[in-house]
Amino acid sequence: MIWTRPERTGRGPRPAHTRAEIARAAVRIADADGIEAVSMRRVAAEIGCGTMSLYNYVPRKEDLYELMVDAAAEEHDLSALPTGDWRADMLTVARDTRDLMRRHPWLTRLLSAAYGFTPNTLRHLERCMAALEGLDATGGAKLELLSMINGSVMAFVSNEVAAAERARAVPWTPEEEQAVRNAYLTAELGSGRYPHLAAAVAENPAPTGPHDYEAAFERAVGRLLDAFDHGGSTA
Known part of the structure; x- marks a missing residue:
């Protein structure tokens, strides 16, 4: 090394x-x-x-x-952590990591266990583990939580980057494409071939405008933290 x-x-x-x-x-x-x-x-x-x-x-x-x-x-900014509220701290970690990956989209291609223990990533992990002191879970479970947050952020940023690249490459607006795709999906779900999927979509209608990545990101991270907050991963 x-x-x-x-x-x-x-x-x-x-x-x-x-x-x-x-x-x-x-x-x-x-x-x-x-x-x-x-x-x-x-x-x-x-x-x-x-x-x-x-x-x-x-x-x-x-x-x-x-x-x-x-x-x-080295650009991670977690100087305010830990605050004593591990949930709030982990949301800060997720947002900070997302901002970092947006500035450097290539990170989603390189981040792996092979490059996960550099001096600055170790310092980052240590600060995150300190922020998780208030979580009633084993050290292994806390590391799993950090890994899951990182993986979720990587997935979101990858989708955001792909959407931005596609928007620059096609001659129509995101709203125009969304309208066409919504029409296709509505027709397919109305065929009766996908009853379970149709029921799920009926409860959550497809957006008519651009996808709200901010709301989806906050919701996904919140649900992930809920799983640990409820004691499901303390063993």
């Missing part, structure tokens, strides 16, 4: 670049053009060094990805 290797030894001249500088350059590229645009060659050009020289700082592309995740995780 790159974290177990010293950034520089005590011998020789001071390196011309730092891991932090390299990570920031890679993040800028990914923010502008997507994770596919991040290559050792392009990062090297961004910081003004040769491609082979970059390998002296970052031996593998996987190490570069890990540096990027750590750089992004």
Whole structure:
């Protein structure tokens, strides 16, 4: 792991670049053009060094990805936690994580157990666990809750990013597309082939305008917290 290797030894001249500088350059590229645009060659050009020289700082592309995740995780703003109200704190965590992933949509592609224990992600997890002190649950259950919140946020942001990309790519408005899709769905549900689905939709009519991601996000996180608040995951 790159974290177990010293950034520089005590011998020789001071390196011309730092891991932090390299990570920031890679993040800028990914923010502008997507994770596919991040290559050792392009990062090297961004910081003004040769491609082979970059390998002296970052031996593998996987190490570069890990540096990027750590750089992004440094942006978590949980300075007000813990407040003593674990539910409110977890909602803050969810909102903060969503804002972070919106700023860096490529994070949904990289976040995994492989890159989940960088220095800044560990600091973030420690602050979250401190905020969960008031939850009557095992340490394992608390970690599961954090994982579920993170997964829910990733799913929401992925959908938001996909919707935004589609809106830019098609020649019609989201309202026009929603109207056409609602008409198709109404006809299909009226066919009698999907009685259970039709009953569920009848109780919750399809929106006529753009999907309200804000309300859906708050509702989903709230229901997730309800499950833990009611003691269902304390074993």
